[in-house]
Amino acid sequence: MQDIVIAGTDTTSTTVEWTLAEMMNKPETIRKAQEELQSVVGKEEMVDETHLPKLHYLEALVKESLRLHPPGPLLVPRYPTATSSIGGFIIPKGTKVFINAWAIHRNPLVWENPSEFIPERFLTGTNRWDYYGSNNFNFIPFGFGRRICVGIPLAEKMNKYILATMLHSFEWRLPDNSKLDLVEKFGIVLKKEKPLVAIATARPSCAKLNK
Ligand code: HEM
Numbered sequence: 001m002q003d004i005v006i007a008g009t010d011t012t013s014t015t016v017e018w019t020l021a022e023m024m025n026k027p028e029t030i031r032k033a034q035e036e037l038q039s040v041v042g043k044e045e046m047v048d049e050t051h052l053p054k055l056h057y058l059e060a061l062v063k064e065s066l067r068l069h070p071p072g073p074l075l076v077p078r079y080p081t082a083t084s085s086i087g088g089f090i091i092p093k094g095t096k097v098f099i100n101a102w103a104i105h106r107n108p109l110v111w112e113n114p115s116e117f118i119p120e121r122f123l124t125g126t127n128r129w130d131y132y133g134s135n136n137f138n139f140i141p142f143g144f145g146r147r148i149c150v151g152i153p154l155a156e157k158m159n160k161y162i163l164a165t166m167l168h169s170f171e172w173r174l175p176d177n178s179k180l181d182l183v184e185k186f187g188i189v190l191k192k193e194k195p196l197v198a199i200a201t202a203r204p205s206c207a208k209l210n211k
Contacts, residue, residue, distance in 0.1 A: 004150075007149070007151060008151045008154065008155070010071070010189045011072065011155065012155055012162075014069075014071045014189055014190070014191055014192075015065060015071055015155075016162050016166075017191075017192060017195070018065045018068070018069040018192065019062055019159070020163070020166065020196060020198065021182060021196045022061075022064070022065055022068070022117040022182065023172075024174065024180055024196075024198065025180050025182060026117055029061060029117075029119060030167065030172065033057055033058055033061060033167050034167055034168070034203075036055060036056070036057045036058060037055070037168045040054045040055055046165070046168070047165045047168050052157060052160045052161060052164070056123065058160055058163060058164055058167075059122070059160060060119040060121075060122035061119045061163070062160060063119070063129065063139075063141075064117055064118065064119040064121065065117075066141035067105045067139060068115075069190055070101045070102055070105060070140075070141040072101070072141070072143070072189065072190075073101055073186065073190045074100060074101065075098070075099045075101055075140070076143065077096050077098055078096075078099070078147075079094055079095065079097070080092075080095060099140070099143075101140050102190065104138060104140065105138075105140075105141075107138065110138045111138075131156070132144070132152075133145075133148075166200070168203070169203060170200035170201060170203060171200070171201045171203055172198045172200055173198065173199050173201070174197070174198060174199070175197060175198075175199055178197065180196075181193075181194060
């Protein structure tokens, strides 16, 4: 139980924080997400679970944020049960192996402009990557194989639900005289070095919230 709470809380809040920070750095993404929310949810309603599968742009935003800033950058270590050879390297049985998902997600042979936040890459062509290691394991924010994250169905919903509600109900801006930075702090969970501080103002378009 404790494992599930630990694995499921920091990862989700970090994903929401990174996604909002990247969006505030590229305000047109906020406008596009709010347009999508306007057409799917509308002015009179609050976001609910039934809207989530229709929010394709929002899903692309979350995926692009997980690509650039995977909360578990090195996944969980593996210990091979047999000696094996990968890419010419011998990996003895029992070696502690880390998978660098962070680097895989920025591989320039796979991702065009890998360091740039471009959610559209998850909307077109074969790039509608899922979370289960499709596309040759080039996108693995939840890991892969037997020990893949068990919380994917919940995390998928929560990430979108929280962000959708925040963007539908509020406008977001930085405090006066502050600058946004996107510096990472490496750890078991990959966080922002400086937590995002943002000011929320209720959107006039959200009638129910203002009652
Ligand atoms: C954005 C949210 C999340 C991300 C990015 C994430 C990421 C990960 C990653 C990378 C792993 C290791 C997988 C591997 O090494 O192959 C993992 C494992 C795990 N996650 Fe998540 N996770 C998230 C949310 C959640 C939630 C919401 C729960 C539970 C409700 C959860 C429960 C777990 C558990 C129990 C494991 C260990 C699985 C095992 O070892 O068999 N995670 N997660």
